[in-house]
Amino acid sequence: MSPANMSGMDRLVERFLSYIAIDTSSDPASDRIPSTAGQLTLGKKLLEELSRLGVRAQMDKNGIVYGHLPANSRKSGLPAIGFVAHMDTPPGLNSRGIRPRFIKNYDGSPIILHEKNQLILAPEQDPFLPGLIGHDLITTDGTTILGADDKAGIAELVTMLDILVHNPGFAHGPVYTAFSVDEEIGRGMACFDPELFPCDFAYTVDIDGNDISCLDYETFCGGWTEVNVLGRPMHPGTGAGILRNACTMAMELHCSLPLRLDPYYSREYEGIIHLAAFTGRPEHAHMRYRVCSFEENVLWEQMHQIERAAKALNTAYGFPAFSVSMRQSSSNIKTCVMRDPRCLEYAKRAMAAAGLLVKHRPIRGGTDGIPLAERGIPAPNLNNGSYHALSFQEMVSVTQMKQCVEIFLKIVSADAPLSPTFLMIR
Numbered sequence: 001m002s003p004a005n006m007s008g009m010d011r012l013v014e015r016f017l018s019y020i021a022i023d024t025s026s027d028p029a030s031d032r033i034p035s036t037a038g039q040l041t042l043g044k045k046l047l048e049e050l051s052r053l054g055v056r057a058q059m060d061k062n063g064i065v066y067g068h069l070p071a072n073s074r075k076s077g078l079p080a081i082g083f084v085a086h087m088d089t090p091p092g093l094n095s096r097g098i099r100p101r102f103i104k105n106y107d108g109s110p111i112i113l114h115e116k117n118q119l120i121l122a123p124e125q126d127p128f129l130p131g132l133i134g135h136d137l138i139t140t141d142g143t144t145i146l147g148a149d150d151k152a153g154i155a156e157l158v159t160m161l162d163i164l165v166h167n168p169g170f171a172h173g174p175v176y177t178a179f180s181v182d183e184e185i186g187r188g189m190a191c192f193d194p195e196l197f198p199c200d201f202a203y204t205v206d207i208d209g210n211d212i213s214c215l216d217y218e219t220f221c222g223g224w225t226e227v228n229v230l231g232r233p234m235h236p237g238t239g240a241g242i243l244r245n246a247c248t249m250a251m252e253l254h255c256s257l258p259l260r261l262d263p264y265y266s267r268e269y270e271g272i273i274h275l276a277a278f279t280g281r282p283e284h285a286h287m288r289y290r291v292c293s294f295e296e297n298v299l300w301e302q303m304h305q306i307e308r309a310a311k312a313l314n315t316a317y318g319f320p321a322f323s324v325s326m327r328q329s330s331s332n333i334k335t336c337v338m339r340d341p342r343c344l345e346y347a348k349r350a351m352a353a354a355g356l357l358v359k360h361r362p363i364r365g366g367t368d369g370i371p372l373a374e375r376g377i378p379a380p381n382l383n384n385g386s387y388h389a390l391s392f393q394e395m396v397s398v399t400q401m402k403q404c405v406e407i408f409l410k411i412v413s414a415d416a417p418l419s420p421t422f423l424m425i426r
């Protein structure tokens with residue numbers, strides 16, 4: 001029996017719809033974890049659902065829901081494999097009263113989401129659409145997000161557990177799941193408990209770009225560089241030869257930085273220097289730079305570049321106007337992933353078996369895989385079959401959600417042999 005026909009798959013959509021009915025947008029202004037009550041509501045629902053299935057489940061004090069299904073295979077040496085999906089949706093985008101629309105057997109024509117607001121999905125602007133012809137889709141009505149980021153991932157993982165529980169003939173190794181909180185505001189995984197998630201390797205199941213065939217395992221190394229600028233204030237009418245305005249000095253520093261690292265121009269494997277915050281008065285200015293690169297030494301070089309520019313201006317002005325501090329905040333998960341490349345091999349094998357031509361792209365940002373890597377768990381990202389996250393055009397292919405469940409089942413299967421040589425992607 002193929003996984004698609006196994007009992008449990010039929011509840012995938014019903015599950016997804018029940019999750020998106022709960023508003024779980026996170027709130028950066030809150031000092032609690034989780035930042036909103038909706039995430040706890042969904043967490044409790046998931047806890048009940050997993051317990052009903054017979055999965056060992058618990059919720060920690062921060063609202064993260066952990067699940068564990070022990071191996072049912074007698075084979076020795078099977079790795080413990082984990083999956084992580086996040087419960088929150090992004091703050092600031094309407095996520096209340098989501099009214100999903102269903103399109104059966106999509107024919108490739110433009111999809112009008114909201115006529116008055118002229119919100120449409122069309123092949124000319126959404127190049128992934130022709131690849132979804134024949135799929136069953138779920139879209140928004142154009143007035144809210146859909147919440148498929150990342151409730152599609154959660155629905156797929158619960159469905160995987162459902163299928164494993166109800167099909168005891170399907171031999172598998174130890175499986176762990178974690179439904180995390182506050183991913184969209186970069187907080188929830190700070191308190192993640194690795195003792196409740198003792199995996200050899202794991203996968204984040206989340207949207208990155210618009211392509212289900214991507215297996216991504218490179219994230220930005222991130223850092224922050226703070227620049228303080230002290231001006232020489234004076235009455236502007238009598239400041240000739242004396243007044244030094246901290247705001248204009250700060251702008252001078254910014255304009256001396258390489259334009260190619262501005263996020264507007266940077267792409268692929270190039271790094272970024274992004275002016276994330278700028279406050280100022282003539283007497284004092286402050287600049288906060290988000291600095292990123294895929295290589296740690298390049299990240300530090302970019303941060304030192306800002307420092308060198310500041311020092312040069314101190315020399316030019318003849319007084320220590322600029323002071324700079326810098327710190328690294330995250331690392332590329334690739335280093336951790338490469339310590340146990342089985343996580344790539346297992347995923348590649350499963351994706352190829354599901355008929356996908358496996359690709360890989362650098363993730364120009366972070367994932368929940370970063371805090372996992374900090375705890376020694378390699379965790380590449382698998383896409384969840386959704387598209388256009390963070391927008392009212394957000395949509396999901398039900399056909400690909402089912403494909404995702406099949407991929408996860410193949411990953412945890414005890415029976416699929418590994419190829420003798422690891423065929424690395426790059």
Ligand SMILES: [Zn+2]
Pocket residue numbers: 086149150183206207
């Ligand atoms: Zn996400």
